[in-house]
Amino acid sequence: QVQLQESGPGLVKPSETLSLTCTVSGDSIRSSYWSWIRQPPGKGLEWIGYVHYSGDTNNNPSLKSRVTISTDTSKSQFSLYLTSVTAADTAVYYCARVRTSYTSGWRFDSWGQGIQVTVSS
Amino acid sequence: DIQMTQSPSTLSASVGDRVTITCRASQSVSTWLAWYQQKPGKAPKLLIYKASNLESGVPSRFSGSGSGTEFTLTISSLQPDDFATYYCQQYNSYFFTFGPGTKVDIK
Secondary structure, eight states, X not given: OOEXXXXXXXXXXXXXXXXXXEEEESSOTXXXXXXXXXXXXXXXXXXXXXXXXXXXXXXXXXXXXXXXXXXXXXXXXXXXXXXXXXXXXOEEEEEEEEEOOTTTOOEXXXXXXXXXXXXXX | OOOEEXXXXXXXEOTTOOEEEEEEESSOOTTOEEEEEEOTTSOOEEEEXXXXXXXXXXXXXXXXXXXXXXXXXXXXXXXXXXXXXXXXXXEETTEEEEOOOEEEEEO
C-alpha cells in the first residue's frame, strides 16, 4: 500500500521560495506520475502540477512559471518549488499519486496527509 | 481553461436519504471525470473515476454517471460517515481542474 508524506517549512516569507518534499513508500517512484495539489484555508482544491521520473512535467497555467516539480529516485522523493510567494500561496499542500490509464483516465488515487504552509513576514 | 461548477454548494440531508450532486464542465471532458470525498482536516479520497467507475474499497451506495459536460454523484442511502465535502475533478489534455465542492451536512 503506497504511502506519501509531505515535509518542509511551515512558514515562508513573502517573495521567497516555497520548497516541499514528498517521500513515497510502498511503491516505486518510477512506476507512476506524481502531483502536488493545494487547498487555501476554507477553499477548494487547486492542482499545481505533476512530474514523472523521466522528466515529463506539467503545471497549472495559473501559476505560470513559478512552479518547478522534480524527482529524486535515489531517495524515492519528489519536490515542489514555488517562487516569489505571496499571502495568496498560503494553503495546505498535498502530494498525490496520479493513476494514469488511456482507458480510465488520470486521477489522484493516493494522497499524503497534507502540510500547512503559511506565507508571512 | 475548462471550468467546473457544482450544485448545490451545500446540501442538508438525513441518514437514509438519497443524495445527488451535479457537476458541470464549461466544455466537454468526455468521461474524464472523477469524484472525491473530503472530511475536515483530512486529505481527499477518490470515490469514482472515469465518470462511473467505483474505486476499489468504496461502498456501492456511491455511484456516478454522465458524460460530456454534465455529471452526477449519487449516494443511494446516506450514512453517518458520508457527511463531508465532495469535489469533482476533470482531466483533459494533461490538465486537471477541480469543482468548487459540495458540502453535505446533517439536516
